[in-house]
Amino acid sequence: MSDSRPIGVFDSGVGGLTVAREIKNVLPHESIIYFGDSKHLPYGNKSPEVIQQYSQNITQFLIQQNCKAIVIACNTASSNALTQINHLAELHQIPVVDVITPVAQKVAYGFHQKMGIIATKATVDSGIYKKRIRKFNRHIKVQELATPLLVPVIEEGFAQTEISKSVVNIYLSNKKLEGIDSIILGCTHYPLIQKEISEFFNGKVQVINSPFVVAHALKDILVKKNILSDSIPEYHFYVSDITKNFQKLAHKFFGKSINLELKLLH
Numbered sequence: 001m002s003d004s005r006p007i008g009v010f011d012s013g014v015g016g017l018t019v020a021r022e023i024k025n026v027l028p029h030e031s032i033i034y035f036g037d038s039k040h041l042p043y044g045n046k047s048p049e050v051i052q053q054y055s056q057n058i059t060q061f062l063i064q065q066n067c068k069a070i071v072i073a074c075n076t077a078s079s080n081a082l083t084q085i086n087h088l089a090e091l092h093q094i095p096v097v098d099v100i101t102p103v104a105q106k107v108a109y110g111f112h113q114k115m116g117i118i119a120t121k122a123t124v125d126s127g128i129y130k131k132r133i134r135k136f137n138r139h140i141k142v143q144e145l146a147t148p149l150l151v152p153v154i155e156e157g158f159a160q161t162e163i164s165k166s167v168v169n170i171y172l173s174n175k176k177l178e179g180i181d182s183i184i185l186g187c188t189h190y191p192l193i194q195k196e197i198s199e200f201f202n203g204k205v206q207v208i209n210s211p212f213v214v215a216h217a218l219k220d221i222l223v224k225k226n227i228l229s230d231s232i233p234e235y236h237f238y239v240s241d242i243t244k245n246f247q248k249l250a251h252k253f254f255g256k257s258i259n260l261e262l263k264l265l266h
Helices: 017-026 048-064 075-092 101-106 122-128 128-136 151-154 162-172 190-200 211-226 245-254
Strands: 007-011 030-036 069-071 096-098 114-119 140-145 182-187 204-210 236-240 260-262
Touching: 007 017, 007 048, 017 030, 017 245, 030 048, 030 204, 048 069, 048 122, 069 075, 069 211, 075 096, 075 101, 075 122, 075 128, 096 101, 096 211, 101 128, 101 182, 101 204, 101 211, 114 122, 114 128, 114 204, 122 128, 122 140, 128 140, 151 190, 151 211, 162 190, 182 211, 190 204, 236 245, 245 260
Parallel strands: 007 030, 007 069, 030 236, 069 096, 114 140, 114 182, 182 204, 236 260
Antiparallel strands: none
């Protein structure tokens, strides 16, 4: 039996579009409702309490939109508000997929010895990646590095420019990342500059494709719960502030016909 209810996806801005794009590729019949909280970005420099409030407001909105599953396409929200989001979703028996747990589980069983993680300050301060990875495999060495300038660089449309390349090179030259064999892009914005990151390491460090892992984790849940769709998908995008860069990326990933709707949550 087909379940045509949409998947709810949210992030602080454009980064979660990388996850939504992978969901579209892996689950081509699933409709998606995306919420980009661009008015309040970046989440990475805000307190856990504020992140939790924003995340709960968005989750409530997605529940009201009759979403059958919710994907937290934001590492900062995943690391600071997962408990609150799960509580809201459980009241409506809606599964939640965060962007940290599936990735931590995946890398823990890989052939990694020293793992690097770059993320926002709030994500690094939470220590969530190290905790989750070590939960599955305590032998992996994990080095986390806060890279707070990358989100505003990407949100302002400077991905894949000399500006982003310079910032990437400065961050990745940090001694914390010396000797790593793989790196997790611990922010969904970062796949938009994955090329620069790979080039810095000259292909010698494996870059983990987090959106791909998350999309497959979502697929496993939908299959297990027997709530896959076989319908023609629809894509709806809501933002708390419309920006040119968001429009550009949304059109690039989902086609020119999509529209952004301004939605302010209280």
